[in-house]
Amino acid sequence: MIKPTIVIKIDNHLDNQILIEILAGIEEESVLAEVVTEKSFKPAHLLAQEAAEASQLEVGIGICKSQAVLTTHKLRGKALLHTNTDYRTLGQNAARYVKGNSFTQMIGGEL
Amino acid sequence: MRVAGVDIGNSTTEVCIATLGLKEELVFESSALVPTTGMKGTLHNIRGIKEVLQEALRKINKNVKDVDLILLNEAAPVIGDMAMETITQTIITESTMIGHNPNTPSGEGLGKGKTVLLEELQDTYEDEDYIVIIGSHIGYQEAAKLINASRHSIKGAIVQKDEAVLIYNRLKYPIPIIDEVKFIHKIPLGNTCVIEVASEGGTIQTLSNPYGIANLFNLTPEETRRIIPIAKSLIGTRSAVVIRSPKGQVEEKEIPAGTLTIYFVDGTKRMVDVDRGSEEMMHAIDSDQEILDMAGTKESNIGHMIEHMKEEIGKLSKSANVHIQDALAVDVLVPMSVEGALAGEISMERAVALAAMVKSKGLPMQELAKTLEDDIGVTTQVAGVEGVMASLGALTTKGTTFPLVILDLGGGSTDAAILEETGEVKVTHLGGAGNFITMLINTELGLENLSVAEDIKRYPLAKVESLFHIRLETGEVKFFGQPLSPKIFGKVVICKEKDFIPIETKHSLEKIVTIRKEAKRKVFIQNALRALKSVAKGNDLTQIPNVVLVGGSAMDFEIPQMLLEYLTPYGIVVGKGEIRGVEGPRNAVATGLVLSKVKVL
Numbered sequence: 001m002i003k004p005t006i007v008i009k010i011d012n013h014l015d016n017q018i019l020i021e022i023l024a025g026i027e028e029e030s031v032l033a034e035v036v037t038e039k040s041f042k043p044a045h046l047l048a049q050e051a052a053e054a055s056q057l058e059v060g061i062g063i064c065k066s067q068a069v070l071t072t073h074k075l076r077g078k079a080l081l082h083t084n085t086d087y088r089t090l091g092q093n094a095a096r097y098v099k100g101n102s103f104t105q106m107i108g109g110e111l
Numbered sequence: 112m113r114v115a116g117v118d119i120g121n122s123t124t125e126v127c128i129a130t131l132g133l134k135e136e137l138v139f140e141s142s143a144l145v146p147t148t149g150m151k152g153t154l155h156n157i158r159g160i161k162e163v164l165q166e167a168l169r170k171i172n173k174n175v176k177d178v179d180l181i182l183l184n185e186a187a188p189v190i191g192d193m194a195m196e197t198i199t200q201t202i203i204t205e206s207t208m209i210g211h212n213p214n215t216p217s218g219e220g221l222g223k224g225k226t227v228l229l230e231e232l233q234d235t236y237e238d239e240d241y242i243v244i245i246g247s248h249i250g251y252q253e254a255a256k257l258i259n260a261s262r263h264s265i266k267g268a269i270v271q272k273d274e275a276v277l278i279y280n281r282l283k284y285p286i287p288i289i290d291e292v293k294f295i296h297k298i299p300l301g302n303t304c305v306i307e308v309a310s311e312g313g314t315i316q317t318l319s320n321p322y323g324i325a326n327l328f329n330l331t332p333e334e335t336r337r338i339i340p341i342a343k344s345l346i347g348t349r350s351a352v353v354i355r356s357p358k359g360q361v362e363e364k365e366i367p368a369g370t371l372t373i374y375f376v377d378g379t380k381r382m383v384d385v386d387r388g389s390e391e392m393m394h395a396i397d398s399d400q401e402i403l404d405m406a407g408t409k410e411s412n413i414g415h416m417i418e419h420m421k422e423e424i425g426k427l428s429k430s431a432n433v434h435i436q437d438a439l440a441v442d443v444l445v446p447m448s449v450e451g452a453l454a455g456e457i458s459m460e461r462a463v464a465l466a467a468m469v470k471s472k473g474l475p476m477q478e479l480a481k482t483l484e485d486d487i488g489v490t491t492q493v494a495g496v497e498g499v500m501a502s503l504g505a506l507t508t509k510g511t512t513f514p515l516v517i518l519d520l521g522g523g524s525t526d527a528a529i530l531e532e533t534g535e536v537k538v539t540h541l542g543g544a545g546n547f548i549t550m551l552i553n554t555e556l557g558l559e560n561l562s563v564a565e566d567i568k569r570y571p572l573a574k575v576e577s578l579f580h581i582r583l584e585t586g587e588v589k590f591f592g593q594p595l596s597p598k599i600f601g602k603v604v605i606c607k608e609k610d611f612i613p614i615e616t617k618h619s620l621e622k623i624v625t626i627r628k629e630a631k632r633k634v635f636i637q638n639a640l641r642a643l644k645s646v647a648k649g650n651d652l653t654q655i656p657n658v659v660l661v662g663g664s665a666m667d668f669e670i671p672q673m674l675l676e677y678l679t680p681y682g683i684v685v686g687k688g689e690i691r692g693v694e695g696p697r698n699a700v701a702t703g704l705v706l707s708k709v710k711v712l
Contacts, residue, residue: 024251028215028276074579080597092273100576101214102601102613 005034006094008061009051012039018063018087025091031057031098033091044069049077057098061090070094081106112179113140115167116704117160118500119186121151122522122546123663124159126167127701128178137709139691142698143167152186152475157483164487175487182494182704183480190424191523193547194416195464195554197445198368198386211289211456212617216350217279218287221317222267222306223327226298226354229254232263240266242304245278246295247271255281267306269352271295289350299356303328308350318353319345328355344449344458368463369411375400385413385463389440392463396438397641399650404434405467416465424469437468439543441633446557457557464551466543466634468524498528498538500703505659506530507702508688516646516655517688517699518639518674520664522546525635527642529655539645543634545664551630556616556623566605566612567627571668573606574620575599581611584624628669635670636677643683657684665696 006026010019019035026033036054038047044064048071051060058073066084070093071077080097083090086107093103116127128141143166149155161175168174224240232243241263245254251274258265259282268288270278275290287308292298305327307315317323321342325335345351368385373395375381383395385407396402407413421433441464446457476493484491494500498517505517513532519525522545528538545568553564573581578594583606595611603620604611614623640652648654658678660671671687678685688696 024274024277027280028273030215030276072578075594078594080578080594096601100601102599103597 002056003032003034004056005032006057006059006061006098007051007055008033008035008063009038009047009054010035010063011041011047011065012037014063015066018066018068021087022061022063022068022091022094025088025093026095029092029095029099031095043067044082045071045077045079048079059094059098061094070097072097113173113177114705114708115164115178115181116184116494116500116701116708117163117181118184118497118698118700118704119147119151119156119160120521120662120700121147121191121524123147124156124163125698125701126160126163127698127705128167128171129705131709135709137705139702139705141167141170142694142701143170144697151190152479154479154482156479157486160483161487175489178489180708181480181483181489181491182708183476183483183491184500184700184704185476185493185496190469191466191542191544191546192420192424192469193464193466193543193550194420195443195445195462195550196368196412196416197447197460197462198412211292211350211352212348213273213275213289213291213350215273215276216287216289216308217275218267218285218308219310220287220308221327222287224264224266224304226269226300226302226304228300229257229268232257232261232265235263237263240264242267242269242306244268244295244298244300245270250274251277252281254278258286259283267304269295269298269306287350289352292352299354302354302356304352304354306350306352314347314349315345315351318342318351319348324353328353340458344456367408367411369408369413371395371413371417372406372408373398374403374405376403385411389442389463392438392440393637396440402436404436405438412463413465417467420465420467420469433469435467436470437540437542439466439541439547439634439638440464441466441543441547441551443551443555445554462554464547464554466547468540468542470540494704495707496536496538497700498526499530499536500700500707501526501661502528502530502536502703503706504690504699504701504703505661505688507691507706508659509692510684511657511659514656516643516658518642518658518660518665518685519662519699520544520635520639520660520667520670521662522664525638525642526662527639527646529646537646539642541638541642543638544662545667548630548634548664551633552627555626555630556618558614558616563605563612563614566607567614567623568630569667570605570607572614572620572623573604573611575602575604575611581606584620628673631667631670631673635664636673639674639678643678652678652681652683655681655683658686659688659696660686661688661690661696661699663697 044062044067047062048060048069052071052073062069069079069082071080089106113130118125123144124147125144129139143163145163148159224242227241229243229245255278267286270290273291275288287306307318309315324338370382373381381395383392407417425433443462443464444459445462447460449456449458480491480493501517515530518527525541525544549564573583575581580590599611599613602613604613644650665687675685690698
């Protein structure tokens, strides 16, 4: 069965807390997510692009070390939003993007 | 010779430059417009006049020395001002309600119990129902764990952080949860509390019903009457909390609005209670008699408003004797933060907005002309009355005939003039125009930002539906090759030329459009009808064949069409002026000034 999910691609050695926060942000907005682990080293924006391509919703998040990047299939690897602090809001905004709602302010982010 | 006609208006100063040949042939060369500097008719205007002359002359590679004669209009000695006061106010003493619309509450239905902090729950008796309060120091995982482990009967939760769904998803049994309650520490503990969350897409049904609240809290008829403001302010929300603290009260205070007294020239007067609303007030103001002055009851709302306006205008025009000659009253609903609220609740309060027209002493135009002449060394004359000049200018619009009526939709006032074939002119000035609309939009949307309100008035709206397309308020879709800024994604934006300005409110596009159109209708439709009636023969609108709209607000993208719709039943041709076929509705007075010179010579 194909599920409408935001795909999150993470590198092998990720700090679990970052992922938990991003998932919590998505869950609070009642959107589904799935996590894929990448074996080889890739920068966050590349992970995000691959995740977006794999996502039914065309929305992906890539996390490498402390950097988390949100992008969509249509943006072809260009970051929509990124953060290395406010992971909860990044997850929330990924879900809000899917729903077509405006973004919430991120701490230390560009918004 | 080269002539410059200069029109100093309440908000803009306009110029029209033309050369007059020996055989009286007139060649229009240039025009320009700048914001008026200072109050109309004061020496502060000179800076703006010099600016506008330079701008117009630059276009034809000339400078001020190339002008032989400057003509100023005898500006109508009227000044507009406006004020607004709320006449109701909701106050909560001892916080008792949270009418709150978080984006993502969770659970569904009603829960009733005593308020208790989650961390103190274990110290309370087990035989009661509880509503737990979860501060930001407790994360969603811990909160869910504590609730699941508790043997107390928990009927609902109020959460400070945005975590309602996260907690709900981890609970063993479902309860309604409200989150994003900012001032959670203000919630009185140990009091009976009811929490309601509506299903997705729905609005609450019980707490927005006075009898619903009465039933839950066992209220007497007298108490039920008192909680009406609570029920009222909860209408349309997706979730709500009502807490009954023993001393707590919500009251809807009526502020004494006072009585407006209108004194007429013939010595009679009319009085009207402001509480009765704008329609009654306008009924009293609109009379065949000319108005001498207006006043409001001392120490009342209307009294403050009128005093304030008179004071302001008196200060600006340096005149102690200020009389209000006309006023336009409009009912508005203003979103106001509820005093004593817990989550930044807003209640809609009734208010009256008033735009007044004050006739000041004659403006010192001669002095202005003299000073300008000395300053730039060009002969300067005061050449004609504003209304007449505007009519002359408007006549350059093709398709017009006598008797010609111009409706000058300005920033500060709505003016009308009728020009008969005999040259006879009748003029009227009414309070309330473009700036008043901006004020209404600003207050009704609770923007607290006049420049955004001004943009809402002037430009159409759109919703940013994706990073690559927007849907305009007409329903059309516009696509973009480059992704739009995440800052405007999902928002309602103002399409200002090439820019998109996001409007930072929760209002839908439809709501904003409705408020915008209503504001325009309340001000200009009403004022147009009043103005036309007052200049028409026998106050009969059907006596007017055509109306030419001029002035800044005639450039508006929907006001001219709105007026056409409303005036068509009277058989009136109404439309935006096309001054000299090129200026649109602008520059009528400045053009009229130049034209008047031809006729005189």
